[in-house]
Amino acid sequence: MRRRQFITLLGGAAAAWPLAARAQQPAMPVVGFLGLTSPDLYSDRLRTFRDGLKEAGFIEGRNVAIEYRWAEGENERLPALAAQLVERHVNVIVAAGGTPSALAAKAATTTVPIVFGVAVDPVEAGLVASLNRPGGNVTGVTNLNAEVGPKRLEVLHELLPQARVIAVLIDLSNTALAEAFSRELEPAARTLGLTLHILHASTDHDLTAAFARLAQLRAQALIISPGAFFVGRAEELAALTLSHAVPAIFQFRPFAAAGGLLSYGSNETEYYRLVGAYAGRILKGEKPGDLPVQQATKIELIINMKTARALGLTVPLPLLGRADEVIE
Numbered sequence: 146m147r148r149r150q151f152i153t154l155l156g157g158a159a160a161a162w163p164l165a166a167r168a169q170q171p172a173m174p175v176v177g178f179l180g181l182t183s184p185d186l187y188s189d190r191l192r193t194f195r196d197g198l199k200e201a202g203f204i205e206g207r208n209v210a211i212e213y214r215w216a217e218g219e220n221e222r223l224p225a226l227a228a229q230l231v232e233r234h235v236n237v238i239v240a241a242g243g244t245p246s247a248l249a250a251k252a253a254t255t256t257v258p259i260v261f262g263v264a265v266d267p268v269e270a271g272l273v274a275s276l277n278r279p280g281g282n283v284t285g286v287t288n289l290n291a292e293v294g295p296k297r298l299e300v301l302h303e304l305l306p307q308a309r310v311i312a313v314l315i316d317l318s319n320t321a322l323a324e325a326f327s328r329e330l331e332p333a334a335r336t337l338g339l340t341l342h343i344l345h346a347s348t349d350h351d352l353t354a355a356f357a358r359l360a361q362l363r364a365q366a367l368i369i370s371p372g373a374f375f376v377g378r379a380e381e382l383a384a385l386t387l388s389h390a391v392p393a394i395f396q397f398r399p400f401a402a403a404g405g406l407l408s409y410g411s412n413e414t415e416y417y418r419l420v421g422a423y424a425g426r427i428l429k430g431e432k433p434g435d436l437p438v439q440q441a442t443k444i445e446l447i448i449n450m451k452t453a454r455a456l457g458l459t460v461p462l463p464l465l466g467r468a469d470e471v472i473e
Contacts, residue, residue, distance in 0.1 A: 174203075174237075174428050175210045177230030177257075179250055181242025182218050182377035189399075190241070190417045197421020203428060216242060218377045220318050223249035231257055237427045239420060240285070243373040244321050247272055251283055258433045260423045261285030262416060264371045265321045267438055276438045284433040286419045288411035288441045290371035290396045294326050295333035297394045297409050300446065301366050302337050303464050304407070305392060310340050312364035312391075314355055316372040318347040326370045347374060356385050367393040369400070371410070379403055392456055401447040401472060406456065412443040445469040 176198075180187055195205055203209040212233055214226035223242065227249040230238050238254070240247040240261040247261035251272060259282055261272060267287060273279035301311065313330065315323045327343065334341045342362050344355040359367065369375055369382060376397060383403035386393040395401075396410030419439050427433055449472040453460050465471065 173208060173210050175212055175233065175235045176424055176428070177233065177235035177238040178211055178213045179216075179223065179227055179230065179238060179240050179242055179246045180213065181216050181220070181223070181246055181373040183215050184213065186377050186379075187241070190413055193414045193417040194239070194241070194421040194424075197418040197423075198425045200418070200422050201425020201429060203425050209428065216246075218374060220245045220374075224252065227253035237424050239424050241417070241420065243371075243376075244270055244319050245373065247283075247285070255282060257282060258427045259283045259285070260420055260427065260433065262288070262420045263322075264288050264290040264411075265325050269325075270321045273438060278434070279436065279438060280434045282433055284423065284436040284438055286416060286423065286439045286441055288416050289444060290410045292329060293410060293444060294330045294368070294370070296444075297368055297396075297407075298330060298333050298337065298339070300407060300409055300464070301368065301392065301394055302339070303461060304458065305366055308365035309338070310342065310362065310364050311366050311368060312342045312344055312359055312362060313368045313370060314344050314346055314375070315370045316347050316374045317345050318374060319372050322372055323370065330368070349378075352378070352381070352385065356389050359389060359391060364391065367391050369393060369395040371396050379405070387452065387455070390456060392458065398445070398447050398470070401449045401452075401470075404449060404452055406449055406452045406458075408445075408447045410444065411441050412445050415443045416441040447472065 205211050212235055214230060216222040216226060223246050231254045237258045238250045240250040240259055244263045244265055247263050250259045262285055267273045272283055317323050342364060344358055346352045346355045379399040380403040383400050383405035387404050392406045394407040394409055395405055398408050401408040419441055446468050447470045448468045
């Protein structure tokens with residue numbers, strides 16, 4: 146073989162080696178992220194979710210891809226979006242839109258691993274067989290946002306000791322969460338000698354009607370129940386409570402940051418980090434049925450003092466001292 150021919154063959158083989166090596170590399174695993182609202186409303190949660198993935202050694206775009214599906218606040222879209230993720234052959238589905246997204250994902254597949262984030266008892270909701278040994282293809286994280294409902298009532302009572310009529314805004318599209326929240330709240334109201342008026346809202350039109358009803362009931366304060374529909378409208382809810390001059394408490398910081406009076410509930414940083422960490426462990430090969438359901442236990446109280454002053458309220462010093470954050 147002539148020297149020139151040999152060099153040409155050698156050069157061609159060298160160029161082919163990287164291509165062959167790349168072809169032999171395993172495909173990047175894919176996480177399917179099923180959200181109820183929209184990306185802008187999930188920005189803080191996505192950041193902490195990615196932190197959880199990173200704890201397990203996965204960084205988006207480097208060694209894991211994330212396929213996002215957003216229902217834009219419409220629960221009825223979740224089953225089709227979950228089916229899309231199954232058809233995409235993702236390695237794990239993160240049902241990050243509360244109970245509706247978890248149930249939609251569970252109905253869509255019995256084989257693709259699912260990690261949920263919910264505020265209800267997942268056994269009672271039919272998501273897992275037990276908390277310690279979930280079995281099947283589903284596990285996840287629960288928070289205390291239903292259980293701490295009575296505490297929200299106590300916080301309002303401490304701030305407004307003369308108030309006797311309290312309205313409660315509930316989203317019936319998430320039946321399991323609505324029932325759990327009401328069940329926890331009613332005995333506490335009786336103990337405190339308070340009258341509760343339950344208002345329902347599952348659409349924007351319902352919200353307008355519910356706030357109009359507040360004035361008719363002469364409600365002196367408002368508790369907004371947990372639920373993805375309300376979470377996706379935290380800023381709108383804050384604006385409505387201000388325009389109707391009603392002291393209100395909700396579960397997450399964005400409500401208080403947007404002008405709502407109080408937020409008291411699970412710390413989202415802990416909650417979504419745990420969800421991300423579980424997704425990462427499953428990508429590493431652990432089975433969801435062997436991973437116990439975790440509970441996010443960190444609770445935070447946030448008080449918007451600017452809103453308190455606008456409503457003519459004086460926040461008791463003991464309550465102020467217990468606040469994790471005071472917004473001036």
